[in-house]
Amino acid sequence: MDKTTRLKVALQKSGRLTDNSLDLLVRCGLKYSRGKDQLMCYGENMPLDILFVRDDDIPDLVQQDVCDLGIVGLNVIEEKRLAFEARGVTPLFEQIMLLDFGKCRLSIAVPDGVRYDGPQSLRGKRIATTYPHILGRFLRQHDVEAEVVTLSGAVEIAPRLGRADFICDLVSTGSTLVANHLWEAQTILESQAAIIRTPVPVSTEKQDWIHRLGLRIDGVQQVKESKYIMLHAPRARLAEIRKLLPGTEAPTIVPLEGANDKVAVHAVCRENVFWETLEGLKAAGASSILVLPVEKMLA
Numbered sequence: 001m002d003k004t005t006r007l008k009v010a011l012q013k014s015g016r017l018t019d020n021s022l023d024l025l026v027r028c029g030l031k032y033s034r035g036k037d038q039l040m041c042y043g044e045n046m047p048l049d050i051l052f053v054r055d056d057d058i059p060d061l062v063q064q065d066v067c068d069l070g071i072v073g074l075n076v077i078e079e080k081r082l083a084f085e086a087r088g089v090t091p092l093f094e095q096i097m098l099l100d101f102g103k104c105r106l107s108i109a110v111p112d113g114v115r116y117d118g119p120q121s122l123r124g125k126r127i128a129t130t131y132p133h134i135l136g137r138f139l140r141q142h143d144v145e146a147e148v149v150t151l152s153g154a155v156e157i158a159p160r161l162g163r164a165d166f167i168c169d170l171v172s173t174g175s176t177l178v179a180n181h182l183w184e185a186q187t188i189l190e191s192q193a194a195i196i197r198t199p200v201p202v203s204t205e206k207q208d209w210i211h212r213l214g215l216r217i218d219g220v221q222q223v224k225e226s227k228y229i230m231l232h233a234p235r236a237r238l239a240e241i242r243k244l245l246p247g248t249e250a251p252t253i254v255p256l257e258g259a260n261d262k263v264a265v266h267a268v269c270r271e272n273v274f275w276e277t278l279e280g281l282k283a284a285g286a287s288s289i290l291v292l293p294v295e296k297m298l299a
């Protein structure tokens with residue numbers, strides 16, 4: 001059992017996940033102060049403290065029960081899980097929630113001018129990567145024997161240095177590959193940020209906060225795209241107008257004082273509302289159309 005009632009959350013110290021991870025907790029209502037060493041943040045209005053570390057260390061911190069939660073990419077989670085299993089150690093971190101940032105993919109990339117006809121093209125070749133376990137599993141699944149060259153960084157320059165024939169690396173826009181005269185041949189893992197937690201039972205207070213945080217994160221992720229839409233609609237065309245409202249469940253229909261042929265329609269749209277939608281609504285007879293951002297939502 002844990003020693004304290006404060007949740008410890010591991011976040012990436014500085015990198016692609018840092019801003020989004022902190023922003024998510026702030027949107028969940030967290031107010032924090034930074035420790036002098038910049039390695040920790042203390043929650044002022046929630047029993048939650050943040051530990052800033054390298055992203056690769058996040059699963060280990062949860063594994064060792066130093067942190068209760070961590071925010072890290074699926075690529076790191078999967079690589080660590082396979083690495084622990086290869087050593088016969090049970091992974092002690094569970095993925096509990098996917099987050100809507102940190103999207104990227106782990107792909108095989110090939111030097112310009114070199115052909116790739118599927119996994120068989122990798123047979124007997126050297127492939128540089130920082131994800132040897134995920135790559136190893138992919139090769140086994142396709143019954144391909146190849147040499148995995150494990151590097152800790154700068155994988156994209158390995159072919160030019162003559163250290164590898166192919167690489168297996170993270171890609172988001174692909175511009176790094178282009179700059180290094182490589183092309184993306186095959187994706188082997190789709191990734192995004194996720195929350196992991198310890199499977200070790202925690203105190204009731206901590207469990208309660210994990211649950212509340214989960215609900216708030218759901219709310220935060222939903223409102224990002226959600227809009228509140230209000231309009232006046234001719235009663236006769238209500239069915240048609242309702243069909244045009246993107247991602248709504250049951251709208252509120254309110255009578256309009258002094259107008260029997262018109263009603264007011266209020267609805268939460270769980271998708272972004274584009275100008276095209278508004279033009280469509282207007283063409284269907286809607287008027288006084290207002291679209292408002294949604295600040296918070298709790299299902």
Ligand code: ATP
Pocket residue numbers: 012013014015016017053054055056072073074075076102103104170171172173191192193
């Ligand atoms: P650290 O110093 O914490 O080890 P890092 O260099 O390993 O940092 P970043 O480059 O900041 O890590 O990437 C962190 C995570 O962001 C990746 O593990 C991945 O989940 C995600 N990510 C999203 N897009 C990309 C991308 N184009 N390249 C690399 N990682 C990406």
Ligand code: ZN
Pocket residue numbers: 054055056
């Ligand atoms: Zn890292």
